[in-house]
Amino acid sequence: MWCRAMSVLLLDAGNTRLKWALCENGQFLQQGVFAYEWSALPAQFQSHWEALRNTRTVNKLVLSNVAGDRLESSLRQWWGGNCVQESLSLTIDTVQAQAQAFGVQCAYRQPAQLGADRWAALVATRHHIAGACCVIACGTALTIDVLTSEGVHAGGLIAPGMATMRQSLLASAAQIEVGDEAMNASIFCAQDTTSAVQAGIMAATAGAVQQVLQQCREHGQPTPVCVVTGGDAQWLLPTLPEGSLHKTEWVLKGLAIIAGCQ
Numbered sequence: 001m002w003c004r005a006m007s008v009l010l011l012d013a014g015n016t017r018l019k020w021a022l023c024e025n026g027q028f029l030q031q032g033v034f035a036y037e038w039s040a041l042p043a044q045f046q047s048h049w050e051a052l053r054n055t056r057t058v059n060k061l062v063l064s065n066v067a068g069d070r071l072e073s074s075l076r077q078w079w080g081g082n083c084v085q086e087s088l089s090l091t092i093d094t095v096q097a098q099a100q101a102f103g104v105q106c107a108y109r110q111p112a113q114l115g116a117d118r119w120a121a122l123v124a125t126r127h128h129i130a131g132a133c134c135v136i137a138c139g140t141a142l143t144i145d146v147l148t149s150e151g152v153h154a155g156g157l158i159a160p161g162m163a164t165m166r167q168s169l170l171a172s173a174a175q176i177e178v179g180d181e182a183m184n185a186s187i188f189c190a191q192d193t194t195s196a197v198q199a200g201i202m203a204a205t206a207g208a209v210q211q212v213l214q215q216c217r218e219h220g221q222p223t224p225v226c227v228v229t230g231g232d233a234q235w236l237l238p239t240l241p242e243g244s245l246h247k248t249e250w251v252l253k254g255l256a257i258i259a260g261c262q
Contacts, residue, residue, distance in 0.1 A: 007056040010255040011092075013065040013072070014117065015140035018044075021252045022052050023261045028252070029056065036071070042078040049082065061092045062259040064116040064251055095120060095258055102126065102257055104147070107155040118143055118156065120254030125227055126151050127257050129245070132222050134212060136240075137250075138230035140164055142205060144212050146224060154221075159208055162232045165201050206239035213241070 007024040022030040032048045052058075061079070065072050072094070079092060097111040097119035103126045108114045118137070125133050125147055135145045138161060145156035160168060170176060176193060190196035209226065216224060226244035228237055229251075237246050247253075256262045 007058055008060045008062060008259045008261045009058045010252050010259060011063040012251045013063065013067040015067060019252060020048060022056055023256045026262045041074045045075060045078045060259060061090055062095060062255050063092050064095045064120050064255055066115045066117050103151045105152045107153040117251045118145055120251045120258065121229065122147055122153055123257050124250050124254035129227060132224035134224040134226045136209060136226060136228040138228060138232035138236050142208060144209060146216060162201050162205055165204065166197065169197060205236055
């Protein structure tokens with residue numbers, strides 16, 4: 001008798017988008033992503049669930065959530081109704097950072113305060129890359145975390161992401177008007193307003209990374225390899241040292257390890 005394969009559904013709920021992957025034996029079999037429409041979240045969940053429910057039997061759900069209680073409450077309410085309708089008994093396991101697990105020692109005195117996405121990215125880095133690393137996530141927020149070659153999280157920083165900086169500047173400075181041109185990492189001294197805004201954002205973002213790398217050197221640590229991920233990673237990558245790595249789906253890959261499907 002033919003049986004459908006058992007899989008783990010990984011959910012990465014970021015600030016503006018939810019990414020998901022169906023993982024089986026360490027492989028992502030199906031993936032999806034959507035930007036939140038807060039008034040239509042249940043319909044969005046259902047639409048993406050329909051895309052995978054007939055091909056695999058999900059036996060575990062693992063969630064990284066930095067989008068807040070509203071997202072998680074809506075997700076759990078929808079999933080509860082879905083389980084009743086489809087006679088499922090699965091619960092959603094929400095990931096939290098731990099003091100020490102999966103080869104990573106968290107720097108935070110209260111590990112639960114470290115974002116689940118940052119924790120998952122650290123776990124993925126420790127699992128897939130040898131040596132000291134600087135893990136950079138370029139999304140709504142810019143996060144930078146240093147991980148030693150022994151798996152010790154030295155700590156990190158949080159700053160506005162590129163799009164957030166741009167939106168904040170335009171909202172606060174009445175006389176600055178810029179177009180929708182893509183970021184350009186090669187701009188030095190700009191000669192028009194749009195380019196000047198781009199150059200300022202790039203300088204602030206790249207400068208934050210350089211400051212962290214400089215502090216590593218000043219504390220006698222080996223210069224870490226930069227591992228950059230997130231939606232704006234492509235713009236930051238050209239400004240990083242040679243040998244830097246661009247990794248996609250890094251939070252999902254960390255969740256796969258945490259879920260035990262790697």
